[in-house]
Amino acid sequence: FQRPILLQGHERSITQIKYNREGDLIFSVAKDTVVNAWYSANGERLGTYNGHTGAVWCVDVDWDTKHVLTGSADNSCRLWDCQTGKQLALLKTSSAVRTCGFDFSGNIIMFSTDKQMGYQCFLHYFDLRDPAQIEDNEPYIKVPCSESKITSAVWGPLGEFVIAGHENGEINQFSAKSGEIIKTVKEHSKQINDIQTSIDLTMVITASKDNTAKLFDSYTLDHIKTFRTERPVNSAAVSPVMDHVVMGGGQEAMEVTTTSTRIGKFEARFFHAAFEEEFGRVKGHFGPINCVAFHPDGKSYSSGGEDGYVRIHYFDPQYFEFEIES
Amino acid sequence: ELLGDLLKEKPQEADGIDSVVVVDNVPQVGAERLEKLKNVIHKIFSKFGKITNEFYPEGEGKTKGYIFLEYSCPAHALEAVKNADGYKLDKQHTFRVNIFTDFDKYMNISDEWETPEKQPFKDFGNLRHWLEDADCRDQYSVIFESGERTGIFANDAKEPIVVEERARWTETYVRWSPRGTYLATFHQRGIALWGGEKFKQIQRFSHQGVQLIDFSPCERYLVTFSPLMDTKDDPQAIIIWDVLTGQKKRGFHCESSAHWPIFKWSHDGKFFARMTQDTLSIYETPSMGLLDKKSLKISGIKDFSWSPGDNIIAFWVPEDKDIPARVTLMQLPSRQEIRVRNLFNVVDCKLHWQKNGDYLCVKVDRTPKGTQGMVTNFEIFRMREKQVPVDVVEMKEGIIAFAWEPNGSKFAVLHGESPRINSSFYHVKNNGKIELIKTFDKQQANSIFWSPQGQFLVLAGLRSMNGALAFVDTSDCTMMNIAEHYMASDVEWDPTGRYVVTSVSWWSHKVDNAFWLWTFQGRLLQKNNKDRFCQLLWRPRPPTLLDVEQIKLIKKDLKKYSKIFEQKDRLSQSKASKELVDRRRTMIEEYHAYRENAQKIYQEQRVLRLDLRGGVDTDELDSNVEDWEEETIEFFVNEEIIPLGEQA
Numbered sequence: 001f002q003r004p005i006l007l008q009g010h011e012r013s014i015t016q017i018k019y020n021r022e023g024d025l026i027f028s029v030a031k032d033t034v035v036n037a038w039y040s041a042n043g044e045r046l047g048t049y050n051g052h053t054g055a056v057w058c059v060d061v062d063w064d065t066k067h068v069l070t071g072s073a074d075n076s077c078r079l080w081d082c083q084t085g086k087q088l089a090l091l092k093t094s095s096a097v098r099t100c101g102f103d104f105s106g107n108i109i110m111f112s113t114d115k116q117m118g119y120q121c122f123l124h125y126f127d128l129r130d131p132a133q134i135e136d137n138e139p140y141i142k143v144p145c146s147e148s149k150i151t152s153a154v155w156g157p158l159g160e161f162v163i164a165g166h167e168n169g170e171i172n173q174f175s176a177k178s179g180e181i182i183k184t185v186k187e188h189s190k191q192i193n194d195i196q197t198s199i200d201l202t203m204v205i206t207a208s209k210d211n212t213a214k215l216f217d218s219y220t221l222d223h224i225k226t227f228r229t230e231r232p233v234n235s236a237a238v239s240p241v242m243d244h245v246v247m248g249g250g251q252e253a254m255e256v257t258t259t260s261t262r263i264g265k266f267e268a269r270f271f272h273a274a275f276e277e278e279f280g281r282v283k284g285h286f287g288p289i290n291c292v293a294f295h296p297d298g299k300s301y302s303s304g305g306e307d308g309y310v311r312i313h314y315f316d317p318q319y320f321e322f323e324i325e326s
Numbered sequence: 327e328l329l330g331d332l333l334k335e336k337p338q339e340a341d342g343i344d345s346v347v348v349v350d351n352v353p354q355v356g357a358e359r360l361e362k363l364k365n366v367i368h369k370i371f372s373k374f375g376k377i378t379n380e381f382y383p384e385g386e387g388k389t390k391g392y393i394f395l396e397y398s399c400p401a402h403a404l405e406a407v408k409n410a411d412g413y414k415l416d417k418q419h420t421f422r423v424n425i426f427t428d429f430d431k432y433m434n435i436s437d438e439w440e441t442p443e444k445q446p447f448k449d450f451g452n453l454r455h456w457l458e459d460a461d462c463r464d465q466y467s468v469i470f471e472s473g474e475r476t477g478i479f480a481n482d483a484k485e486p487i488v489v490e491e492r493a494r495w496t497e498t499y500v501r502w503s504p505r506g507t508y509l510a511t512f513h514q515r516g517i518a519l520w521g522g523e524k525f526k527q528i529q530r531f532s533h534q535g536v537q538l539i540d541f542s543p544c545e546r547y548l549v550t551f552s553p554l555m556d557t558k559d560d561p562q563a564i565i566i567w568d569v570l571t572g573q574k575k576r577g578f579h580c581e582s583s584a585h586w587p588i589f590k591w592s593h594d595g596k597f598f599a600r601m602t603q604d605t606l607s608i609y610e611t612p613s614m615g616l617l618d619k620k621s622l623k624i625s626g627i628k629d630f631s632w633s634p635g636d637n638i639i640a641f642w643v644p645e646d647k648d649i650p651a652r653v654t655l656m657q658l659p660s661r662q663e664i665r666v667r668n669l670f671n672v673v674d675c676k677l678h679w680q681k682n683g684d685y686l687c688v689k690v691d692r693t694p695k696g697t698q699g700m701v702t703n704f705e706i707f708r709m710r711e712k713q714v715p716v717d718v719v720e721m722k723e724g725i726i727a728f729a730w731e732p733n734g735s736k737f738a739v740l741h742g743e744s745p746r747i748n749s750s751f752y753h754v755k756n757n758g759k760i761e762l763i764k765t766f767d768k769q770q771a772n773s774i775f776w777s778p779q780g781q782f783l784v785l786a787g788l789r790s791m792n793g794a795l796a797f798v799d800t801s802d803c804t805m806m807n808i809a810e811h812y813m814a815s816d817v818e819w820d821p822t823g824r825y826v827v828t829s830v831s832w833w834s835h836k837v838d839n840a841f842w843l844w845t846f847q848g849r850l851l852q853k854n855n856k857d858r859f860c861q862l863l864w865r866p867r868p869p870t871l872l873d874v875e876q877i878k879l880i881k882k883d884l885k886k887y888s889k890i891f892e893q894k895d896r897l898s899q900s901k902a903s904k905e906l907v908d909r910r911r912t913m914i915e916e917y918h919a920y921r922e923n924a925q926k927i928y929q930e931q932r933v934l935r936l937d938l939r940g941g942v943d944t945d946e947l948d949s950n951v952e953d954w955e956e957e958t959i960e961f962f963v964n965e966e967i968i969p970l971g972e973q974a
Contacts, residue, residue: 021944063944105938158934202924217924224920230838230855243917274917275910296947 004284005043007310009036014304015057016291020065023296027068028310029056035070037082040295040302040312049080051087058099062106067128069109071097077111077124079134089134091126094119099152103159104201108176110162112150121149123162123174143179152194157201157218165192165206171221185221187214193233199240199296207236213247215273227271227278235291241298242320243273248303250288268292268303268313279322284311344400345378346426347407351419354388363389366415371395374409375402394426417619451522453507456480456489456865461894464820465489465865467500467509468841472832472858476500478509478525478865481825481843483851484902490525499861503541505868506821508569510539510548517550519569529572533565540587544595545569547611551583564588566598566614576614590630592637593683597658599639601630606641608658617659629675633709635683638664640707642675642688651675653688653705655714665714667705671695681732684710685754689728704728704739706754717760719752727774734780736763736800740771747771749785749796751803764803770794779823782806782846786817789834797826797848807848813838821867825851832858 010030017028025046026038035049035056054074061068061082068080073096079089093113100111107128115121124139133140148168155162161173161182169188172181190209197204197218207213213236215225227236233249248268266285271278287306294301300314349371355363360382371377379396382389397403403425411423452458456465463480470477477491496511503510508519508528516533520526535554541547548567563580566589567573580588581602589598589609597617599608607621630641637658645651651672655665669675671692678687686707693700704719726740726747735754742748750765771785771794781801787794793814797806811828813835818827826848829841839859843852870877880887936943 022947063939064942104935157928158931158938200925200928202928217920219927225917230840243914274914276913 002314004314005312007036007038007043007045007312008308009038009045009048009310010034010308012055012308013287013306014290014308014310015055016059017293017302017304017310018059018061019293019295019302020061021063021296022065025061025065026293026302026310026312027059027061028304029059029070030304030308031055032308033072033074035059035068035080037068038310040300043312047085049078049085049087051078051090052076054096057097058101058111060101062102063104064106067102067106069100069102069111071100071111073097075113077109079109079128091124091134091137093124099150099164101153101155101162103155103176104157105159108159110153110155110176112145112153112164115145115149121145123150123153123164123179125176125179141176141179143174151192152206154195154197154204157197163195163204163218163221165195165208167191169208169210171195171206171216173221183221185216185223187216187223187226188212190232194235194291196235196237196293198238199294203238205236205238205245207233207247207249209233213245213271215245225273225276227276229269229278234289237292237294237301238273239294239298239301240296245271245273246292246294246301247271248289248292248305250290250306266305268301280319282313284313285309343427344425345397345403347395347397347403348392348424348426348429349395349410350392350422350424351415352389352391352393352421353415353419354391356388360389367393367395370413370415371406371410374405375399414615450526450528451524453521453528454868455523456506457867462822463487464822464825464867466818466820466827467502467861467863467865468856469496469499469860469862470832470839470856470858473498473860476511481820483843484898485852486854500863501539501541502863502865503545504543504866505545506866507545507868509865510541512536512539517548519548529569531565531567531572533562538583538586540589540591541569542591542595542598542611543593546595547575547591547598549587549589549598551580551586551588553583568612575612590632592632592658593634594637597632597637599630599632601627601641606630606639608639610659618661622661629677631677631679633683633686634679634681636709638683638709640677640679640686640688642669642677644672645670653677655686655707665707665716667707667716669705673700676728678728678730680730680735680737684708684735685730687728687730687737689725700724704737706760708754715758717754717758719760723748726772729774729776729783731776731780731783731800732778736780738774738776738783738785738800740769740774740785749774749798751798751800763800766796766805769796771796773817775817775819775826777819777823777846778821782823784817784819784826784848786814786828788817789813789815793828793830795828795848797844797846799847809844809848809850811842816862818862818864819846820864827862827864829859829862832860 010032012031014028014030017026019026024040026040028036033052033054033056037046039046049068052072052074054072056070056072058071065082068082071077075093075095077091077097077100078087081088095116096114097111098114102109109126112123123143125141126133126139148166148170150164151167153162153164159176161175164172164174169190169192170186173183175182188208188210192206192208194207195204202218204216204218205213209232211229211232213227213233214223216223231249233247236245236247238245246268266288267281267283268289269278270280285305285307289303289305291304300312302310302312304310376398377395378398381394407423407425410421413421463482465478465480468477468479475493476495478489479486480489498512501510508521511518516536517531517539518527519529521528531550533550533552535552536550538551540549546569548569551564561577561579564578566575568575589600591598597608597610604625605621606624606627608617610617626643626646627641628644630639632639639656642653650668650670653667654663657664669690671694673691673693676689688705690703690705691700702721702725706717708715721741723741724743728739730737737752739750740747747769748765748767749769751763753761753763755761769785770787770791772791773786773788775784783798785796793811795809799806813830814828815831815834816829824846826844827841830838832839840853840855841862844850
């Protein structure tokens with residue numbers, strides 16, 4: 001039995017965590033402007049990527065673990081060399097960068113900017129193979145979202161489109177070629193806080209302020225499953241090996257003061273993906289959980305909290321043998 | 327339309343007589359008081375309509391004692407008869423009001439008997455229908471969606487069964503009548519009572535702005551309070567209604583509703599009483615008049631309470647100069663004082679009756695002579711013994727809660743001061759002693775909830791104590807289970823004492839609103855989340871129809887019955903399990919079918935994936951092992967310093 005590994009590298013709440021494809025590294029970003037990279041095996045810190053001057057909202061790493069992408073409230077999206085930590089590109093924006101990501105090939109990046117100070121929300125696409133785009137800060141497509149801003153987004157299975165979640169609970173597929181909306185669904189009634197893909201990219205799971213997480217097919221956006229809780233869900237992830245999903249959440253900032261006396265009682269919740277039933281909880285965080293992620297081998301998972309900690313939990317053998325049949 | 331109204335008011339020859347009422351039992355007064363009498367009569371009777379004419383016959387210098395009043399239309403005259411007949415002007419004069427033409431009618435009644443017309447029967451069905459549930463499920467009401475929806479559920483250990491659910495059934499909250507027959511809902515215009523199998527509306531009571539209600543224990547009377555209705559001449563703040571007929575029986579003033587119910591009922595509904603400054607007023611039913619036509623003057627009376635088992639009132643008065651404070655037990659209707667107990671240096675008293683009236687506990691807070699601090703005593707009155715002996719239990723710490731065991735002779739106390747709170751259990755024994763059975767320290771509790779059948783109780787730390795729960799069996803004072811319902815605001819036992827519900831009300835906490843069902847032993851059965859859940863109330867049961875002998879017989883044969891029940895439970899369990907297993911099997915088959923299909927598409931796209939990643943196969947974590955390098959890294963794990971022994 002391995003105890004949870006605690007990563008203490010941030011002084012303010014964690015905003016996102018990401019494993020690289022092989023799972024040996026975890027990247028964490030937070031409101032303290034710090035971008036950290038860690039070895040997931042023992043929690044040792046590999047290094048930091050220095051440059052952002054505002055809260056960092058999002059992070060992604062390409063399939064080959066060569067590049068790291070971050071987006072920040074300092075109105076920039078930055079590209080980094082993973083190994084050396086050197087900043088390779090700085091893309092200035094008019095408002096905070098909320099979500100970002102590499103496509104399947106690692107050649108195209110997307111990021112969205114917030115609706116702020118008179119600027120509306122935009123979805124940007126850059127092709128890294130064309131240096132001019134980076135040098136001139138000219139995305140090959142810039143899609144305006146006048147209706148409801150994008151709050152979280154991931155790439156589709158083969159880089160054909162981006163699946164975006166919006167403030168009003170809508171999900172849209174934006175073509176990576178034309179920027180057009182290919183498909184729309186509205187199954188959530190409130191803001192989508194997080195979208196993550198299953199490991200084979202065939203499904204996406206959405207975490208919403210409406211107290212539910214939902215599973216959708218990446219191509220058809222068919223609504224497959226719903227997982228219900230009594231609190232807003234901040235993040236959700238699909239297990240790469242079991243029919244499980246993990247969810248982390250919290251509550252309105254106003255109520256944090258009444259419940260924060262419960263030391264270490266904020267829990268990550270595990271649901272059976274087919275039965276939509278909760279079967280387990282893991283305590284440990286001192287505040288709401290903002291981000292969850294499974295290790296690509298499915299043998300562990302990580303959570304990042306409002307408390308500034310990232311916790312890596314390894315599953316004991318019973319987790320894999322657990323049968324929900326009564 | 328105006329013309330029509332005017333025409334209606336026009337006095338017509340024939341109608342003139344139909345609008346006249348005769349009022350009998352009017353005080354006989356001389357000329358000097360006549361004006362005053364006319365004003366009083368006018369004030370009372372002009373409520374029903376415009377009085378167009380009045381006639382006060384006189385004889386021998388005084389009015390005769392009956393008068394004639396004419397209204398502008400017959401409808402008003404009828405109102406006057408309906409509402410003023412029986413009006414008690416004062417001790418000697420109760421008005422009798424009749425339509426003038428009735429005299430004619432009654433004089434001319436034929437000698438032939440005519441059967442009266444049949445009233446259509448309002449069938450509400452079996453008002454006790456819920457007691458006939460084959461599985462003995464008790465019902466409870468739930469208000470949720472912050473008051474928008476009210477539901478009635480039957481309690482099943484597996485999950486609540488919906489009996490009835492309505493939107494906007496009540497505007498604020500609901501109340502059950504004491505024997506469970508009626509559900510009362512609150513509305514701006516008044517109260518509605520619902521019942522029977524389908525919860526039809528049985529009765530309506532019009533009381534604008536009603537805020538509080540109370541039932542008599544027998545369910546015959548309903549008391550309603552509204553702050554809006556009171557006028558100096560016409561007391562309407564508190565109204566007592568006859569439940570079955572819907573009639574208003576009597577109205578009262580009310581200065582403050584702070585200590586509701588203002589009127590306390592005797593256990594059999596024969597009397598109700600209230601306390602005002604230095605006065606105890608006891609009324610009898612069904613007349614609604616003062617017992618012996620006068621209130622009791624009790625100087626300084628602070629509080630009173632009916633025995634739940636007999637028509638005895640306990641009340642206490644504080645110290646008055648040389649006279650010590652005292653508690654008095656008074657028998658009604660005789661008003662005989664059957665016990666008086668003097669108390670010295672009293673700061674405050676609280677009266678706690680045991681559920682059957684077997685014992686009365688008076689909690690006395692005293693400041694003993696010569697000290698500054700306050701101590702508390704429990705004065706235990708043994709009501710069933712001759713001359714009501716009193717035993718005293720001294721408490722060394724401040725009291726947080728006290729509760730008698732229903733149907734038993736134990737009581738539980740929470741004492742001390744947060745965070746050092748203790749729970750103690752006492753037994754009032756037959757031999758005159760009161761034994762402390764057990765004390766638990768370091769309790770997280772501020773409330774005691776006994777099972778309505780006795781023996782078991784829940785110690786709860788509600789609200790600020792975060793919902794700590796302790797389930798205790800007082801037969802040997804063991805903790806059966808310690809649990810928690812975080813931020814619980816209420817604890818409710820079902821009427822049979824089998825189940826406990828703990829709940830987090832939206833009225834006190836805005837998240838995690840839910841009610842949880844536990845067994846009496848503290849085993850959690852259900853967690854029911856309900857959007858903006860506000861209140862759960864169990865439906866009370868009427869007293870059992872079985873007599874003591876029959877209950878003894880059933881208890882004797884309990885083993886036989888439990889076998890049958892267990893078998894039934896097992897059958898329904900396996901049925902539920904089977905349903906659940908079937909449902910799960912369907913869900914997983916469908917899910918896997920979907921995944922298989924997705925996998926198929928995934929395989930078909932393999933070529934595209936290889937292409938996007940320059941030929942590198944990343945479909946599995948170990949797809950491209952050939953590319954892997956083996957590297958040995960040493961991690962620092964632990965350091966151990968072993969001191970070598972000193973060289974000799």
